[in-house]
Amino acid sequence: MSTKWITLFVALAVSGTASAQQIVKIGHVAPVSGPNAHLGKDNELAARMAIDELNAKGFTINGQKVTLQLLAEDDASDPKQGTAVAQKLVDAKVKGVIGHLNSGTSVPASKIYNDAGIPQISPATTATQYTKQRFPGAFRVVANDAKLGGTLGKYAIDNLKVKNIAVIDDRTTYGQGVAAEFLKGAKGPGVRIVGKEFTSATATDYTAILTSIRSKKPDLVFFGGMDSVGGPMLKQMKALGINARFMGGDGICTEALGRLAGDAVGDGKVICAEAGGVAGAEQEKAMADFRARFKQKTGQEVQLYAPYVYDAVMVMAAAMQAAKSAEPMKYLPELKKINYKGVTGPIQFDASGDINNGALTLYTYKGGKRTRLDVIR
Known part of the structure; x- marks a missing residue:
């Protein structure tokens, strides 16, 4: 060559x-x-x-x-x-x-x-x-969940003035973690945790746990899980006549929740937090x-x-x-x-x-659309 x-x-x-x-x-x-x-x-x-x-x-x-x-x-x-x-x-x-x-x-x-x-x-x-x-x-x-769940717990007591709280989680690492942190923050005079229930990330029927919760007349239901469960859960809460506010972390705090829950999302009924957010x-x-x-x-x-x-x-x-x-x-x-x-x-x-100094953004839903309440650092 x-x-x-x-x-x-x-x-x-x-x-x-x-x-x-x-x-x-x-x-x-x-x-x-x-x-x-x-x-x-x-x-x-x-x-x-x-x-x-x-x-x-x-x-x-x-x-x-x-x-x-x-x-x-x-x-x-x-x-x-x-x-x-x-x-x-x-x-x-x-x-x-x-x-x-x-x-x-x-x-x-x-x-x-x-x-x-x-x-x-x-x-x-x-x-x-x-x-x-x-x-x-x-x-x-x-x-992280310590800030997110704890902030939601404090907000529920200080701002929403709730007294009777039921907690549901989906047994995932995220769901259990954010629910546990919420409970740490949800403390105050006269506040009672009236029920602790769990479902799964793939469940579609929550009738049994919601019926149990209904009898305890909660002011607020906290759900640790994702929107794919949170949306249908809201529908079943409405069908069972549970008029409590609904709260959760970033897993439910999506644009899709309004579509998944339909008219059960209500106006101002759902309070959630996204792990992040901007202001200014x-x-x-x-x-x-x-x-x-x-x-x-x-x-x-x-x-x-x-x-x-x-x-x-x-x-x-x-x-x-x-x-x-x-x-x-x-x-x-x-x-x-x-x-x-x-x-x-x-x-x-x-x-x-x-x-x-991670930010959190609090949201609610109005007319089925996610609406920002505040950004907290």
């Missing part, structure tokens, strides 16, 4: 290696099947939007243009499937993971990412257990602009967590740029000290990986 051809083959081999090195894989996991699919698809669309925007701008690391590639997986809100797809992403050599949505899948998956040395930023996991594990690469961009003209404009861009790109309205997914991707990319490397152990220190201004507000993490 001539020297010319040898030189050409070497050049092609080097070129191919360089091209391979220019692709940085980022994993994303959410339930895009099952009862929470509408929320999971919302998350995945936002992750793709962020990746597409970064690539379109010519994303560079250490002066070299790279292509970010999203590897999206479905955990179906199932812990076993969640750990299976986590291992799949590890095997695919992703440089970071955005996800999961449900605490029940995110917590067990986080050990797999930790063991592999892969940073994980969750846009939705609120269970306190997630960061209490003290995994150095586990972060979240939303407030500048930040509200940034969020409104994001929602408009999201609708234009996807043809869909934001359901709940999309802005936090978008920011999580951007934070991870910013840490890579600051470290001049996409290697996890090199950009992890930059994640720990990140100071990023996102569409959801300022993002900095404490020593545990929790967001500093």
Whole structure:
């Protein structure tokens, strides 16, 4: 073989290696099947939007243009499937993971990412257990259940002036956690917990537990779970003549709840909190602009967590740029000290990986539409 051809083959081999090195894989996991699919698809669309925007701008690391590639997986809100797809992403050599949505899948998956040395930023996991594990690469961009549930409990007593409270949870890590934190905050003179019941994340008939609660005449029913259960539960409460207020965390605090509950959602009957939120003209404009861009790109309205997914991707990319490397152990220190201004507000993490001074937004529903009450930090 001539020297010319040898030189050409070497050049092609080097070129191919360089091209391979220019692709940085980022994993994303959410339930895009099952009862929470509408929320999971919302998350995945936002992750793709962020990746597409970064690539379109010519994303560079250490002066070299790279292509970010999203590897999206479905955990179906199932812990076993969640750990299976986590291992799949590890095997695919992703440089970071955005996800999961449900605490029940995110917590067990986080050990797999930790063991592999892969940073994980969750846009939705609120269970306190997630960061209490003290995994150095586990972060979240939303407030945790201690703040969310506790704030709702205090609001119920101080603002709604309720006295008799019934609590239901769906037995998931998230549902039990937020209900437990609510109970810690729902304390005051004359306040009674008149019932504690549970259902499942896939149940459709709540007649037995609601009938039991009805006889205790609660002023408020707190539900720890997701909108796919909360909506039908509200319908069955109305059918049984339970006129109590209905309260829950971010799992029920979606645009879809009004559709799922129909006229049972009432006006001002439901109070819920989203783990996040913005206030002030500048930040509200940034969020409104994001929602408009999201609708234009996807043809869909934001359901709940999309802005936090978008920011999580951007934070991870910013840490890579600051470290001049996409290697996890090199950009992890930059994640720990990140100071990023996102569409959801300022993002900095404490020593545990929790967001500093995380916001909560309180909502109610009027005319079937989610209506903001207040933003609390």
